[in-house]
Amino acid sequence: MTTTAVKEERVITFGDVFGRDAGGIIVLLVLFGAMTLLSDQFLTGDNLANLARQVAIFGIIAIGQLLVILTAGIDLSVGSVLGLSGCVTAELLAGGVPIPVAILGGLAVAVIAGLINGLLVAFAGLPPFIVTLGMLGIARGVVLVFTNASTIQPLPDAFGEIANGSLIGVPNLLWLFAVVAIVTAFVLRRTVFGRYIYAIGSNPESARLAGVPVKRVLVAVYAIAGLLAGVGGVLFTSRLNAGIPTAGTGYELNAIAACVIGGASLFGAKGGAFGAAAGALIVATLNNGGNLLAVNAFYLQIIIGLLILVAVSFDQWQGRRSR
Template sequence: MTETAKAEPEERILTFGNVFGRDAGGIVVLLVLAGAMTLASQQFLTGDNLANLARQVAIFGIIAVGQLMVIITAGIDLSVGSMLGLSGCLTAELLFHGMNIPLAILVGLLSGVVVGLVNGWLVAYAKLPPFIVTLGMLGIARGVVLVLTDAATVQPLPNAFGEIANGTLLGLPNLLWLLIVVVAVGAFVLRRTVFGRYLYAIGSNPESARLSGVPVTRVLLAVYAIAGLLAAVGGVLFASRLNAGIPTAGTGYELNAIAACVIGGASLFGAKGTAMGAAVGALIVATLNNGGNLLAVNSFYLQIIIGLLILVAVLFDQFQTRRAARAG
């Protein structure tokens, strides 16, 4: 009787860990943050604010899923913010000059894939450090945007283009539905496909993965292309939401994407993280920004808070890793 009674709490703890895993910490932080914002501002739970929050988190979350896949391989992509600006402004320029909406969007998305492929080739085949490659691409892509637009906002754009991001379906913003689709597909790929298992294997030990038959270079090329594609999706949606091409769009989004991943349970050392965790982390970052606007908090302080959250998440990950190593 006593042994059974003692076993029950352990069983419940194991069940919680199996269900939420590394996402659990992010979920707790999100619940605490949402509760605090509800108490601090009466506007937080209004329909208009929640719809605005959903649109904000959608763009962060879509980019974060791509960033997560790169981080799982023990890499990093600092160029996603600039790719967002590039794809959005390129799409806007083509629309401004009369191209039809589907074709302009396709070209914008392809621009992200091309930049991602360049990043992937330099990392996988030229063996350059991901940090250096994507830092360089951050500057290059942003420079191309400024040259393309002459540093001026691109508008007016067709109203139908603006409806893509600002419309609703079944009472929920289109952007939220798109985020749900991206997270669901990302979760399926990571948990149920060979490609997903390859990503975790590479992040754990690329040489062992190669010796086990994993096509490391091709997988890395593909994962940076996916990150570029999702950054481009975020760029097109950002341009649609504002119905304009903004040359500075996406500035600092690479920090938000990385923050979303690590706050959601990913490890910057690779082989850990889930799509749901990245989505939860993106919601935390978006809630911080949204709450800061409601409470008139200086945006510079919000950047400090997000930076501190990244440091705390990395320290916690290191603590867990060392404790597991000692236990083993």
């Protein structure tokens, strides 16, 4: 008697490919479809280019924020670090420093701020909320002091081309945003460092007992968040071709909103780079579409706030259901 083995073929779904990011991507696609139907101007080349430039800077910051959130932390200083990095870069450029050196100077300041956050969280055992809230005030105060709260300009035209230029018809900012999202997604999904981040967010003590260098990973995560905030600062300054002392104000809240809307959990270990990128696009699309439809900006803030509450409530519901 013979038996015939039947091999079941499993269909790979959208959720299998993108995991927890899928929800944010689906919402983004629905939102794009709705805006296309509601406004003839939405899918025009000029508007999409404008949308790309709007989302890229705080989208990059959101991806840095995501890394911190995955460890069950939070970074409230990214907006202020953006402003500090941008103004340091602008000050160096105004002083005649070559563009590459000025950019490195701005990024170095941002990384130092991130390292300080990480060291205080990892080795001093201070709560991330308190540490980064303190850095928010320090970074903003420093930039206001050394700029005397004044705009820094003029800056070289070549520097402005970094953010305002395009490659094969696609804005440079969008290319940079895509590269950051793809590289971060690869690191989180395919590297040991990425697995360490998720392990720490799930249970730091268990991760430590399993051999994960928890403190070093935390320092690295906050330093990377600082670096990406610095990248955002350089790009923001390049886009306006001026150093703005108040640049980045409120960006930390937009970054957190993008992560949560994109599927990240504030309790750690859940979320992905594409979800954070989708969340950033959702927030930017709502603001952009609202402007096209002449919707009161205050209503848009209410809608974004409701989206955050729905996303967090859904995450809580999923957590209770899985127990």
